[in-house]
Every structure is written in structure tokens, then in C-alpha cells.
Amino acid sequence: MCETRAALPPGIEPISAEEARRLIRLTSGPEFEAMLDRAAAVRHAVHGDEVSLCGITNAKSGSCPEDCGFCSQSAHFKDADAPTYALLSAREIVEQAKAAEAAGAREFSIVCSGTRISKEEELSVIEEAIRLIKAETTVEPCASLGLMREPDIARLQAAGLMHLHHNLETAPSHFGNVCTTHTFQEQIDTVRTAKGMGLKLCTGGILGMGESPEQRVELAEVLRDLDVDCVPVNFLNPRPGTPMGHLKAITAEECLAAVAVFRLMMPTAHIFVMGGREVNLGGRQDDIFRAGANGTMVGNYLTSAGRTPEQVIEMITGQGMSVRPTPDPEHWAFHGEAPAETRWNRRVTEPGRRALRVVRG
Numbered sequence: 001m002c003e004t005r006a007a008l009p010p011g012i013e014p015i016s017a018e019e020a021r022r023l024i025r026l027t028s029g030p031e032f033e034a035m036l037d038r039a040a041a042v043r044h045a046v047h048g049d050e051v052s053l054c055g056i057t058n059a060k061s062g063s064c065p066e067d068c069g070f071c072s073q074s075a076h077f078k079d080a081d082a083p084t085y086a087l088l089s090a091r092e093i094v095e096q097a098k099a100a101e102a103a104g105a106r107e108f109s110i111v112c113s114g115t116r117i118s119k120e121e122e123l124s125v126i127e128e129a130i131r132l133i134k135a136e137t138t139v140e141p142c143a144s145l146g147l148m149r150e151p152d153i154a155r156l157q158a159a160g161l162m163h164l165h166h167n168l169e170t171a172p173s174h175f176g177n178v179c180t181t182h183t184f185q186e187q188i189d190t191v192r193t194a195k196g197m198g199l200k201l202c203t204g205g206i207l208g209m210g211e212s213p214e215q216r217v218e219l220a221e222v223l224r225d226l227d228v229d230c231v232p233v234n235f236l237n238p239r240p241g242t243p244m245g246h247l248k249a250i251t252a253e254e255c256l257a258a259v260a261v262f263r264l265m266m267p268t269a270h271i272f273v274m275g276g277r278e279v280n281l282g283g284r285q286d287d288i289f290r291a292g293a294n295g296t297m298v299g300n301y302l303t304s305a306g307r308t309p310e311q312v313i314e315m316i317t318g319q320g321m322s323v324r325p326t327p328d329p330e331h332w333a334f335h336g337e338a339p340a341e342t343r344w345n346r347r348v349t350e351p352g353r354r355a356l357r358v359v360r361g
């Protein structure tokens, strides 16, 4: 989801965590508006007015032994209703990458449920999919495969993997309220290993999981210190049947304040507003760019539907921004005309797809 790191222009300095803790409490009034304008100015100065799009495929869904409280794919939550299926074939994955590319995605992430990829046959399929994506498309391959160790990362990197996505989910001080089956430190170890191997890091979290505004800043401090390249900011879309299914969505203004603070703390990082955009921001989705975002997702999310590619393009151009073109415009299907529907990752919205559901032992 990330690209080459932008340089910091003269006169722009990241804000301190102390200032961030004050700003993130703003949700209305002239100071709130000034914060958004400041974030927009930093985004414009560092990243310009182009918006990067990324697409994902939920390549393996459900039956996860972890207990992340927000996630309908966990096998712990029997009443949650996520699609459940085994890993797609390499050919299916690359065809989805092509469809995402045609809708304007520059990066494409292969996302799998589970603690980690531990079966050799699954790793081989993902390796082959990455090789095919590199050979047949211009999108930059990314993968989100849970916890990872160096030898497996090295294999995927040799196949052409350019980015590793691994969200930290939340602040270290709140992590125990979100997940008990793996540790925050295990996530940090995966992220640091990938960074040390030269992969671009796409690492962010989910806001609105009962954390305080100050804990959002705490997460941003960790991301800043890890020097991540791209920060996906997700907002909780409470999924029925999960422990967080009852949580009230945080307001659009709280979301925008968080995006602005992340932008001001990490001026050179690519900030993508991702899942939960529709549910939490509602009519204020267009303001994500004023709050400092320079990227977003096109297509469906992991277990819920997103706006159509056409609507995403309208949102971007309506703000005077433009879509950052793919490296090879020949592959870009919409020159003025976006596909009217998401043509990939559609399984997530198909009803009744629970054939492979596995009950945790």
C-alpha cells in the first residue's frame, strides 16, 4: 500500500506526542477546523494532491484460532458470520489483482486469516501468486499473513513481495483488551524483521475499539518510532457476534481528529483511511483528505462491502485531488470511467458462504 518515502520539506516538523494528545481531543470549533487545515497543508506540501489506491483480496477467510475481539473471522465467536473458505489458488489471486489494477489500485494485498501461514502448501501458493502478480500486472504485491519469521519473508521477497502489511491493531496499553492469544511484542517482532529485510511496512491499526483518544496517540508514537512507511487507519465497524459488536461507532469528528493527528505526527508516512470509512465517517468521508490522508482503499474490505470504484473516484476528484496513476497507464482501465462495481474480492459479501467453517477445538 505504500510507495517511496517522501522527503520532509523545510519548515515542516512532526508535532510532539504532547501536542498530539491535546489536538486529538478537538472535535469541533475553530481550533478543530484549523487542525484539519494544518493537516491538509502538510499533506499537500509533502505528498501533493494525488491519492494512492490499494486493493485487497481476502484470500483465506475465517476459522482463525486467534481471539481478536473486533474480528468476525475468529473461530472463538460462534455467532459471528464471516465467510469461511480455504486459500484461493494462485491463479484466482492474480486474476483478482488484475481486476483491482483495472480499478486504479497501485498496490494489492493478499490477506489471509490465521495466526500465521504454517503450511508449506499454503506458502507455496502465496509465493506463486506473488510471482504471477509481478509478471502479469503492474501492481506492487503486498501480503498480510499474520505473524511471520525471516525465512518465510525471504521466500516471498524473492518472489517479488514489496510490502508487508501487519496492523498492530491498537496501543500497547489497550492490546490486552483486544486480543489475548498473541502478544503485542510478537507483532512488533514481525514488523521489525520485515523492515530489517528491506520490505516497505504497511502498519496501522483500528480506532474505536474502546481505547481513549490518548491511546490513539500512543499507537501513533509506536508507529512513528518503527518508522513505518504507510499507516492504514481503520475504524471499527462493529461486527455482530463479536465481543465488540455492541460498541458504539466513534463520531466522524473523532475519526478526522485522529487522522489529522497521525498526519501531523508522521508527515512523511503515507496515511490511508481504510475499513470503517463508510460506517464511521458517513457524509464526512470526503474530509479524509483535508484531515491529511493521501490514500484509501478501492473495493471491498475483508468481510464487508466497500463503495464502488466509481464512487471512490468521485470522492477523490470532488475534493480537487486526483488518483495517482498506476506505473503503466496501459493497464489502467478507467481513463475518466471507473468500473461501476467491485469485480474482485466479492466472496466477502456473498451470503451463506460458510461451507468450510471449522469450529475451534
Ligand code: SF4
Binding pocket: 064, 065, 066, 067, 068, 071, 072, 073, 074, 112, 113, 114, 115, 146
Ligand atoms: S484479525 Fe486476523 S489474527 Fe485476529 S482473529 Fe481476525 S483473522 Fe485472526
